[in-house]
Amino acid sequence: MQIGEFSRITGIGAYTLRYYEKKGLIRVERDPGGRRDYREADVEWVKFIKRLKDTGMLLRDIKYYSDLRYAGDQTMPERMELLLRHRSFVEEQQRKWEEYRKNLDDKIEIYRARGVSGGL
Amino acid sequence: MQIGEFSRITGIGAYTLRYYEKKGLIRVERDPGGRRDYREADVEWVKFIKRLKDTGMLLRDIKYYSDLRYAGDQTMPERMELLLRHRSFVEEQQRKWEEYRKNLDDKIEIYRARGVSGGL
């Protein structure tokens, strides 16, 4: 499928998709007319990229994962390791957000109770 | 206190502190020699700024909060509203990270079980 349709399906802009390809995150074949020809399987892949990005992974690190993936099955252990490391990162983020929520709740409670600026 | 000490105490670089002032997030008096003269109370304030930033708030939005704060106590309701809105945002982030962690666990499980790339 062409970039327009692929963009609609994945919710990622065409400009961004070309940018991702330029960065090496996605590899796309061309049709005889020289246009990008995305496969069905690419949909899940870029959605995965999107999730990695949404959880704070830099494009440079996503590219590293991508390179492993395109290199074939023998890179599985490395990819697994990467995912596990990323999970640790995600868990750390969860702890961080929980702490911030508590902190914020404290501030809100101060506002509510005193009704005056408490150095905020 | 001067910018160097303030920077050490808050853990925010002097370049960044000047940048924040330029952006309107912090207001700092000058001593007779024209140097920035931070107060004790500013420490808590910039640490709060830091937390807001760490939780994804844009400097532009932090500036808005800052403007309200410097405007005085009559802006309390607006500030309260802002904090509540930010808490909603934080809770949304928590849901996002939780969902993402689950998703990642699924992928990891696929890797572990099949030992083969499952479209990742």
Added chain:
DNA sequence: ATAGATCCTGGACTATCGTCGAAGTCAAGC
């Protein structure tokens, strides 16, 4: 065959958040 939509590439531009350098000022110790 031609109009209109879609696509191509390369490079320029934007936003966000810093980070740094140059040239000059100021204060404290010797």
Added chain:
DNA sequence: GCTTGACTTCGACGATAGTCCAGGATCTAT
């Protein structure tokens, strides 16, 4: 009085991640 170190401003530079445009090619429908 002079050196040294920390400070001042202003503007340039850099990383990250897009976003867009110009000019040209190609595809689809009439």
